[in-house]
Amino acid sequence: MYGGGSSGTQSKRDMAIEYQAQIPILRPSIHARRANMTVKFQDLYGFTVEGNVDDVNVLNDVREKVREQGKVWWELECSKGPNWYLEDSHVFSSFMNGITLKRLIRKGIPPNLRPTVWFSLSGAAKKKSTVPDSYYRDLTSAVEDKITPATKQIDHDLPRTFPGHSWLDTPEGHAALRRVLVGYSFRDSDVGYCQGLNYVAALLLLVMKTEEDAFWMLAVLLENVLVNDCYTSNLSGCHVEQRVFKDLLTKKCPRIAAHLEAMDFDVSLVCTEWFLCLYSKSLPSETTMRIWDVLFYEGAKVLFNVALAVFKMNEEELLRAHHVGDVINVIQRTTHHLFDPDELLTVAFEKLGFMITTNISKQRKKQEPAVMAELDQRVRRLNSLNGDDKQ
Amino acid sequence: MASSGNKNINAKLVLLGDVATGKSSLVLRFVKGQFVEFQESTIGAAFFSQTVAVNDATVKFEIWDTAGQERYHSLAPMYYRGAAAAIIVYDITNQASFDRAKKWVQELQAQGNPNMVMALAGNKSDLLDARKVAAEEAQTYAQENGLFFMETSAKTATNVNDVFYEIAKRLPRLQQAPNPSGMVLVDRPADRATGASCCS
Numbered sequence: 001m002y003g004g005g006s007s008g009t010q011s012k013r014d015m016a017i018e019y020q021a022q023i024p025i026l027r028p029s030i031h032a033r034r035a036n037m038t039v040k041f042q043d044l045y046g047f048t049v050e051g052n053v054d055d056v057n058v059l060n061d062v063r064e065k066v067r068e069q070g071k072v073w074w075e076l077e078c079s080k081g082p083n084w085y086l087e088d089s090h091v092f093s094s095f096m097n098g099i100t101l102k103r104l105i106r107k108g109i110p111p112n113l114r115p116t117v118w119f120s121l122s123g124a125a126k127k128k129s130t131v132p133d134s135y136y137r138d139l140t141s142a143v144e145d146k147i148t149p150a151t152k153q154i155d156h157d158l159p160r161t162f163p164g165h166s167w168l169d170t171p172e173g174h175a176a177l178r179r180v181l182v183g184y185s186f187r188d189s190d191v192g193y194c195q196g197l198n199y200v201a202a203l204l205l206l207v208m209k210t211e212e213d214a215f216w217m218l219a220v221l222l223e224n225v226l227v228n229d230c231y232t233s234n235l236s237g238c239h240v241e242q243r244v245f246k247d248l249l250t251k252k253c254p255r256i257a258a259h260l261e262a263m264d265f266d267v268s269l270v271c272t273e274w275f276l277c278l279y280s281k282s283l284p285s286e287t288t289m290r291i292w293d294v295l296f297y298e299g300a301k302v303l304f305n306v307a308l309a310v311f312k313m314n315e316e317e318l319l320r321a322h323h324v325g326d327v328i329n330v331i332q333r334t335t336h337h338l339f340d341p342d343e344l345l346t347v348a349f350e351k352l353g354f355m356i357t358t359n360i361s362k363q364r365k366k367q368e369p370a371v372m373a374e375l376d377q378r379v380r381r382l383n384s385l386n387g388d389d390k391q
Numbered sequence: 392m393a394s395s396g397n398k399n400i401n402a403k404l405v406l407l408g409d410v411a412t413g414k415s416s417l418v419l420r421f422v423k424g425q426f427v428e429f430q431e432s433t434i435g436a437a438f439f440s441q442t443v444a445v446n447d448a449t450v451k452f453e454i455w456d457t458a459g460q461e462r463y464h465s466l467a468p469m470y471y472r473g474a475a476a477a478i479i480v481y482d483i484t485n486q487a488s489f490d491r492a493k494k495w496v497q498e499l500q501a502q503g504n505p506n507m508v509m510a511l512a513g514n515k516s517d518l519l520d521a522r523k524v525a526a527e528e529a530q531t532y533a534q535e536n537g538l539f540f541m542e543t544s545a546k547t548a549t550n551v552n553d554v555f556y557e558i559a560k561r562l563p564r565l566q567q568a569p570n571p572s573g574m575v576l577v578d579r580p581a582d583r584a585t586g587a588s589c590c591s
Contacts, residue, residue: 153460156411159429195410195460196434234465266469269455272435281434323401324453328438375465385497 408480410459
């Protein structure tokens with residue numbers, strides 16, 4: 001995939017054609033259609049997906065919509081010029097562009113434009129431009145043979161990252177993923193390597209045109225897009241996010257929150273993986289990518305919108321659940337078959353009322369001391385246990 | 392067998408242990424009867440359920456398979472809170488993972504449910520040539536700390552179901568104490584509200 005030094009100088013027309021060709025219509029076999037059996041197919045990003053015929057129909061509809069969106073982007077590019085979405089390049093119309101862009105992005109960035117649009121809008125391009133061109137090459141070659149706890153863990157996780165994927169689970173895929181993760185572990189030694197990042201980096205590799213761009217996307221994600229300390233030593237940022245989310249659920253879905261609380265069901269049980277893997281392990285990849293489209297433009301609160309939507313979409317069923325297992329089943333069944341990102345994102349951004357970023361930031365600030373105290377208390381308790389042990 | 396004493400019990404069970412000791416593999420073997428060489432690394436925790444029948448009761452395990460990397464340990468209380476049982480897993484080819492297992496035992500003893508049934512599982516018992524932790528050492532440790540101990544292999548399925556079955560038998564509400572092999576006394580005076588659900 002990253003073997004050839006293919007340059008990005010294709011003409012727009014070629015890209016449009018290539019893009020038309022890259023989304024095949026899925027046709028379940030006649031037997032599958034008759035028997036409503038499980039159908040296996042490869043999605044746009046090379047994942048083997050198991051679904052029923054309904055799922056395939058949904059996916060085909062979604063792809064049709066993606067194609068339509070592709071035309072809209074194409075027309076905008078024709079009328080406003082390439083890179084019109086970079087606000088700086090169109091100072092006068094930047095405000096209008098901003099509104100158009102937000103709406104457009106929520107409808108999905110066409111897969112062929114995704115790498116360039118992500119790279120610009122997330123701030124990765126800017127980040128990369130502040131260091132010498134050779135930064136990534138120098139970094140990866142300097143750390144290639146180093147062995148640290150992080151590199152050991154990374155090596156261990158390479159074959160355990162989406163095993164069976166047609167490219168990721170090859171020596172070439174492992175090597176690329178390794179360079180990105182090891183490189184990053186040296187760039188930020190506070191983060192080093194945290195399990196979960198392997199899945200995130202793997203998807204970035206599948207989307208971005210080059211391994212180096214994937215590295216910069218990972219960097220901007222951890223350093224600018226997500227809240228601080230999500231992945232560092234005790235995942236304190238992640239703990240904060242969980243608390244903020246619980247408050248949001250109580251506000252936005254009070255019946256669900258009350259019901260789950262009565263069952264003694266902690267929503268963090270399901271949300272932790274969502275927030276740490278950015279849904280990459282839970283949702284079909286094409287749906288995950290649609291969330292990331294919005295994530296890179298609107299920021300980390302998007303993860304909350306989506307989580308709330310998953311609960312909201314299942315409100316009635318969740319209210320009927322009385323065991324932990326039932327709740328998890330409802331949620332997992334939904335997420336595994338969430339092939340229609342539009343349905344999810346409509347609920348996430350239109351059916352939950354406003355979620356103002358500054359309010360969320362305030363909530364985070366408010367929760368931080370409590371989280372720190374709780375984590376601290378645990379460590380002290382454990383240390384005192386060890387102390388007893390020695391006596 | 393005796394239908395008169397049938398009970399359905401839900402039991403929360405948590406698996407704890409160092410990274411790559413085979414926690415997920417144990418669960419996968421128990422729940423689906425499968426083994427894969429490269430199991431996806433677990434983030435946060437994964438949930439499974441499986442039912443076993445012991446004596447006069449059916450135990451439905453609600454299993455939380457947790458992530459092993461050190462920094463994830465700060466999340467552990469969420470998973471072991473309210474658990475009826477825990478399996479602490481180490482890798483018999485890795486001494487550090489055994490040391491880590493002891494810390495888990497300490498933490499559970501200090502903060503978990505005092506009636507929690509705890510099992511110590513020395514996994515990867517098929518890798519005898521690479522053994523670093525002697526079975527006797529683990530056995531002694533388990534005895535001293537009130538755990539029961541088994542060496543398991545998720546790969547060959549050795550002792551995997553047995554661990555879960557043994558836990559099911561030892562759950563407080565099933566125990567035929569004080570004489571397990573003697574006369575069967577059905578203990579049902581304390582049929583708590585949680586066990587009284589009739590619908591799924």
